Amino acid sequence: MSDRHRLSLGPIATPDRLLLGPGPSNAHPTVLQALSRTPIGHLDPLYVALMGEVQELLRYVWQTDNRLTLPMSGTGSAAMEATLANMVEPGDAVLVAVKGYFGLRLQDMAGRYRADVHTIQKPWGEAFSLEEIEAGLKQYRPKILAMVHAETSTGVCQPMQGIGDLCRQYDCLLLLDTVTSLGAVPLYLDEWKVDLAYSCSQKGLSCPPGLGPFSMGLRAEEKLANRQSKVPNWYLDVSLLNQYWGSDRVYHHTAPVNMNFGMREALRLIAEEGLENVWARHRSNAERLWTGLERLGLEPHVPLELRLPTLTTVRIPDGVDGKAFSLHLLNKHGIEVGGGLGALAGKVWRIGLMGYNSRAENVDLLLNLLEEELPAFKPASPAVAAVAA
Amino acid sequence: MSDRHRLSLGPIATPDRLLLGPGPSNAHPTVLQALSRTPIGHLDPLYVALMGEVQELLRYVWQTDNRLTLPMSGTGSAAMEATLANMVEPGDAVLVAVKGYFGLRLQDMAGRYRADVHTIQKPWGEAFSLEEIEAGLKQYRPKILAMVHAETSTGVCQPMQGIGDLCRQYDCLLLLDTVTSLGAVPLYLDEWKVDLAYSCSQKGLSCPPGLGPFSMGLRAEEKLANRQSKVPNWYLDVSLLNQYWGSDRVYHHTAPVNMNFGMREALRLIAEEGLENVWARHRSNAERLWTGLERLGLEPHVPLELRLPTLTTVRIPDGVDGKAFSLHLLNKHGIEVGGGLGALAGKVWRIGLMGYNSRAENVDLLLNLLEEELPAFKPASPAVAAVAA
Numbered sequence: 001m002s003d004r005h006r007l008s009l010g011p012i013a014t015p016d017r018l019l020l021g022p023g024p025s026n027a028h029p030t031v032l033q034a035l036s037r038t039p040i041g042h043l044d045p046l047y048v049a050l051m052g053e054v055q056e057l058l059r060y061v062w063q064t065d066n067r068l069t070l071p072m073s074g075t076g077s078a079a080m081e082a083t084l085a086n087m088v089e090p091g092d093a094v095l096v097a098v099k100g101y102f103g104l105r106l107q108d109m110a111g112r113y114r115a116d117v118h119t120i121q122k123p124w125g126e127a128f129s130l131e132e133i134e135a136g137l138k139q140y141r142p143k144i145l146a147m148v149h150a151e152t153s154t155g156v157c158q159p160m161q162g163i164g165d166l167c168r169q170y171d172c173l174l175l176l177d178t179v180t181s182l183g184a185v186p187l188y189l190d191e192w193k194v195d196l197a198y199s200c201s202q203k204g205l206s207c208p209p210g211l212g213p214f215s216m217g218l219r220a221e222e223k224l225a226n227r228q229s230k231v232p233n234w235y236l237d238v239s240l241l242n243q244y245w246g247s248d249r250v251y252h253h254t255a256p257v258n259m260n261f262g263m264r265e266a267l268r269l270i271a272e273e274g275l276e277n278v279w280a281r282h283r284s285n286a287e288r289l290w291t292g293l294e295r296l297g298l299e300p301h302v303p304l305e306l307r308l309p310t311l312t313t314v315r316i317p318d319g320v321d322g323k324a325f326s327l328h329l330l331n332k333h334g335i336e337v338g339g340g341l342g343a344l345a346g347k348v349w350r351i352g353l354m355g356y357n358s359r360a361e362n363v364d365l366l367l368n369l370l371e372e373e374l375p376a377f378k379p380a381s382p383a384v385a386a387v388a389a
Numbered sequence: 390m391s392d393r394h395r396l397s398l399g400p401i402a403t404p405d406r407l408l409l410g411p412g413p414s415n416a417h418p419t420v421l422q423a424l425s426r427t428p429i430g431h432l433d434p435l436y437v438a439l440m441g442e443v444q445e446l447l448r449y450v451w452q453t454d455n456r457l458t459l460p461m462s463g464t465g466s467a468a469m470e471a472t473l474a475n476m477v478e479p480g481d482a483v484l485v486a487v488k489g490y491f492g493l494r495l496q497d498m499a500g501r502y503r504a505d506v507h508t509i510q511k512p513w514g515e516a517f518s519l520e521e522i523e524a525g526l527k528q529y530r531p532k533i534l535a536m537v538h539a540e541t542s543t544g545v546c547q548p549m550q551g552i553g554d555l556c557r558q559y560d561c562l563l564l565l566d567t568v569t570s571l572g573a574v575p576l577y578l579d580e581w582k583v584d585l586a587y588s589c590s591q592k593g594l595s596c597p598p599g600l601g602p603f604s605m606g607l608r609a610e611e612k613l614a615n616r617q618s619k620v621p622n623w624y625l626d627v628s629l630l631n632q633y634w635g636s637d638r639v640y641h642h643t644a645p646v647n648m649n650f651g652m653r654e655a656l657r658l659i660a661e662e663g664l665e666n667v668w669a670r671h672r673s674n675a676e677r678l679w680t681g682l683e684r685l686g687l688e689p690h691v692p693l694e695l696r697l698p699t700l701t702t703v704r705i706p707d708g709v710d711g712k713a714f715s716l717h718l719l720n721k722h723g724i725e726v727g728g729g730l731g732a733l734a735g736k737v738w739r740i741g742l743m744g745y746n747s748r749a750e751n752v753d754l755l756l757n758l759l760e761e762e763l764p765a766f767k768p769a770s771p772a773v774a775a776v777a778a
Contacts, residue, residue, distance in 0.1 A: 001577075001665055005449035007442060009657045011419070012650055014435055016427045023643060024428045030400070035647060036425035038405045039413045039597045041725045046403055053396060060394035073599070074463040074624060077642035081624045109623045202643060208428045210462070210599060210645030233622060234498045235463060235470045251730070253466035254412060254591060256599030258424060259648070261401055268398045276390055336430045341640070 017330075018357070020366055021338030022152050022311055023180070024202035024209045025354040027262070031207050034265035035258050042255040050264055051245060051255075057267035058213050061182055061205075061275060062197065064189035068221060068238060070245045071263055072212040073256050076179045076200025078236065079212025081109055083175050083196040085233035086216070086224055087144055090114035095142035095172075097133065100124050101153035101342040102177055106146045113232065118142065124154045124343040125313070127306050130162045137170040143223075144173045144196075149187065150180035153341040155302045155313035155350065157185060164193025173220055179203065182213060183270055184282045184310045184354055195220040201259070203310065204282075206355030207266040210259045214238075266355075282309040285358045289351065292367035296374075301348050310358075313340070313348040319379035322349055328377070333369060406719075407746070409755055410727030411541050411700055412569070413591035413598045414743040416651070420596050423654035424647050431644040439653055440634060440644075446656035447602050450571055450594075450664060451586065453578035457610060457627060459634045460652055461601040462645050465568045465589025467625065468601025470498055472564050472585040474622035475605070475613055476533055479503035484531035484561075486522065489513050490542035490731040491566055495535045502621065507531065513543045513732040514702070516695050519551045526559040532612075533562045533585075538576065539569035542730040544691045544702035544739065546574060553582025562609055568592065571602060572659055573671045573699045573743055584609040590648070592699065593671075595744030596655040599648045603627075655744075671698040674747045678740065681756035685763075690737050699747075702729070702737040708768035711738055717766070722758060 019026050027035075040047050051070075058069045072079040084106070088094060094115040096107045099122040110117045120136040122128055128147070137145065145167055149158050160176075167174040173195040181187050183204030189197055195217045202209035216224070216238060224231075224238060231237040235253065243250040270278055286309035293300060293314060301313035316322035322339060326349060329335045338350035353363065408414050416424075429436050440459075447458045461468040473495070477483060483504040485496045488511040499506045509525040511517055517536070526534065534556055538547050549565075556563040562584040570576050572593030578586055584606045591598035605613070605627060613620075613627060620626040624642065632639040659667055675698035682689060682703060690702035705711035711728060715738060718724045727739035742752065 002452060003449075004454070005445050006660050006664075007445050007449070007657075008660065009442060009446075009653075011657070012423045012426065012439075012654055014426055014429050014439070014650065017429050017433070019428065019430060021430060024430065024646060027428055027647075032425040032427070032647075034401045036421040037401065037403055038421070039408065039416055039591070040403050040406050041408060041410060041413065042598070044406070044719070044725065050401075050403075053398060056394050056396050057398075060392075060396070063391060065393070074467060075642050075645060078463060078467075078624045081622070085622075105623075112619055112621045112623055114621075200643065202428070208645065208647035209431070209643045210648050230501055232501045232503075233470070233474075234494075234501055235467045253464050254589065254598045256464060256597065256648070257413060258416075258421075258597035259599050259645070261403065264398075265401055268396075268400070271395050271397065275395075330433070336433065 015334055018335045018362065020352055020357060020362060021336045022350045022352050023354065025206065025352055025357045027208050028206040028266060028269055028356040031262045031265045035208065035262040037258065037261050039257045042257055043249060043251065047257060048249060050260065054260060054264050054267060055245065057271055061267065061270055062187065062189045062215055063191065064215055066189065066215045066217050068216040068242060070214055070241065071260065072214045072236060073253060074212050075209050076198060076212045079198035079214045080177065082214050082236035082238065083198050084109050084113050085236050086231050086238045087173065087196060087220060088113035088115045089227060091116055092144065093118065093140055093142040094144045094146060095120065095136050095140045097128050097136065097145065097147040099126060099128065099154065099156060100148065100151035102148050102151060110146065125156060125301050127156050127158045130166065133163055134166055137166060137172060141170065142172050144175050146175040148177040150178065150185060150308050150310060152180045152311055153344065155308050155311045156306050157308045160192045168193060173223065180308060180310050183278060185308065186279050189215060201263060203354040205266045206269065207262045210256060211263050282353065282358045285353050285360060285363055286312065288360060288363045289353060292363065296371055298370065310352060310354045312351045313344065314351060315348055317378065320377050322346060325374060325377045328373065329369060335366065404723055407724045407751065409746060409751060410725045410741050411739045412589065412741060412743065414595065414741055414746045416597050417595040417655060417658055417745040420651045420654045424597065424651040426647065426650050428646045431646055432638060432640065436646060437638060439649065443649060443653050443656060444634065446660055450656065450659055451576060451578045451604055452580065453604055455578065455604045455606050457605040457631060459603055459630065460649065461603045461625060462642060463601050464598050465587060465601045468587035468603045469566065471603050471625035471627065472587050473498050473502050474625050475620050475627045476562065476585060476609060477502035477504045478616060480505055481533065482507065482529055482531040483533045483535060484509065484525050484529045486517050486525065486534065486536040488515060488517065488543065488545060489537065489540035491537045491540060499535065514545060514690050516545050516547045519555065522552055523555050526555060526561060530559065531561050533564050535564040537566040539567065539574060539697050539699060541569045541700055542733065544697045544700045545695050546697045549581045557582060562612065569697060569699050572667060574697065575668050578604060590652060592743040594655045595658065596651045599645060600652050671742065671747045674742050674749060674752055675701065677749060677752045678742060681752065685760055687759065699741060699743045701740045702733065703740060704737055706767060709766050711735060714763060714766045717762065718758060724755065
């Protein structure tokens with residue numbers, strides 16, 4: 001028995017941050033209360049009833065009738081992996097439409113499941129046209145087209161009209177990343193003919209990170225049923241998970257019950273507010289931010305018509321050390337904004353207004369700080385050294 | 390926009406259960422408080438400091454110096470899968486010592502990673518001898534021996550002395566399931582020469598389910614470094630995770646920050662109490678239970694020398710409907726005990742005394758209920774129908 005690694009710590013004392021980055025966003029206070037309830041068993045009849053409520057409300061926020069709609073017991077990336085793990089069989093052609101960091105992740109994951117992976121590419125900050133997607137489908141004849149609705153790395157919202165029809169025409173499943181759109185940006189899984197979708201808990205849903213909503217339509221179910229071999233991922237195997245989430249209630253893994261308490265409360269709040277109202281609130285607060293940025297001479301990276309209400313990429317002005325300013329916001333004001341990722345590293349800040357945090361007072365607070373404290377970080381100013389210190 | 394799935398629900402209202410089954414067990418009240426703190430960013434310097442504390446305290450409870458010790462962002466089953474996903478290359482011989490349900494799960498998972506899987510078997514309720522293990526190693530010459538320290542399905546604690554030495558002798562990695570032993574039952578990863586281990590958050594650690602502690606020693610790291618292909622599981626890829634948990638802090642996935650707040654508090658409490666004291670408390674309360682069961686004429690399924698302090702399998706007396714009695718405990722008294730799994734389904738109850746719940750008052754409460762209310766469920770008694778109704 002060794003005490004070598006026995007740290008002696010005080011109780012946890014994290015501060016109350018305002019999280020205006022790419023996520024996690026702040027959780028709603030009643031979601032945090034739900035999270036701290038006494039756990040119950042994962043086969044308790046009361047828990048089974050709660051599972052049904054979570055599934056039904058996920059269908060509501062996704063606007064889908066998909067039977068196989070459930071939260072994966074991991075973060076959004078686990079749900080992303082679940083879509084590919086269940087669908088891809090070795091050698092399947094998969095086309096990934098890459099226009100940012102999370103497209104690259106889809107490409108990496110699909111390869112690990114031994115897909116024959118192809119990509120079409122757009123610069124980070126742009127979206128695909130229907131013609132570009134059709135050209136890709138024609139050239140590669142994929143079994144799955146994987147793409148990102150709301151690119152968290154660029155702030156682009158991909159227009160979805162017509163893509164689902166194209167996929168049916170080319171006999172291809174449509175797999176959609178809705179991590180930064182679910183519960184915040186208009187999203188119609190069934191109307192858009194999306195076959196597989198995933199999301200996360202910590203953005204539009206106002207829940208802490210830890211669950212990955214997942215939905216699978218009938219065309220995808222059919223591909224799953226026709227697999228020649230077991231899903232090469234036990235934890236995320238939907239055929240096993242469905243025995244637990246479906247009517248049989250066969251034990252698969254011990255569910256993260258407290259996270260699901262939080263998820264149930266988060267979804268309940270959205271249903272109470274009404275999805276149209278939630279979407280409109282996100283739109284209106286994003287517009288308030290964009291107007292304010294324009295007034296301050298700060299430039300969004302994405303053209304207005306493609307801009308995501310949940311996440312705005314703002315170009316860091318020439319000569320400003322973007323990292324120093326975001327650290328200043330964090331340490332002096334307890335406000336987190338994100339930096340750029342991948343091709344946009346060092347070039348943009350990422351400002352998130354998601355779920356509980358999409359409120360006018362948060363927009364105004366951040367705009368005021370940009371107005372009053374950013375000038376000191378500009379190279380012309382002699383005050384830089386003093387404030388940054 | 391459809392309101393078809395828009396449930397209108399009241400706030401969550403789950404009751405305070407006493408969870409004396411196979412897990413989840415009750416979480417410590419201060420762990421639940423930690424869980425409900427405002428989230429912070431997964432790259433926030435304060436969160437990075439907390440990650441280090443969690444890793445160091447996991448080393449303490451596992452008694453290991455392993456650098457690669459961290460909680461996977463999923464439940465214990467995800468951590469189980471992480472050990473195999475990272476280690477197995479297609480065609481690797483893997484020997485699984487199966488003596489219960491979780492051995493079968495290891496077998497299933499290893500096959501999905503295209504291992505050449507072999508098993509040695511023992512009846513559910515027994516453990517392997519050193520001779521039996523050596524015979525298996527000699528016959529199959531595996532690259533990995535996978536086994537369960539504390540079998541949650543049977544209540545057996547596998548004696549570990551000598552197994553690690555045998556594995557080194559046969560040039561084989563030792564992979565150990567410590568789901569129902571970590572933070573509760575004597576466990577010495579390094580002394581036992583364990584190369585890979587995993588556990589869960591909701592048993593000995595007194596945290597809700599949702600994190601899967603994982604540890605990998607240097608011999609396993611070497612096998613990982615020599616892989617010919619990428620780990621066929623992006624979410625659980627330790628080479629990627631290590632870039633986040635190691636010194637580089639490269640973003641991998643958005644960490645379940647609130648669950649890790651809870652984990653940090655859970656581990657802090659164990660360090661405060663002292664691991665020897667924690668182990669002794671579990672032993673003493675289990676003995677209190679076993680003495681009481683004997684007094685009541687109830688028979689543990691596992692011989693004393695192999696019995697787990699955390700989980701006791703008790704044979705359901707002839708003629709008693711075990712499921713009806715456990716439903717009675719749940720509905721009338723808010724107490725959960727588990728049923729049998731797999732080969733023991735319908736034959737045993739599983740009584741857990743784990744972490745925060747390993748307390749004398751819980752033992753006495755359950756023994757009193759067994760004494761006073763079980764007789765009515767016995768077939769000879771005319772009162773059965775009345776109480777069960």
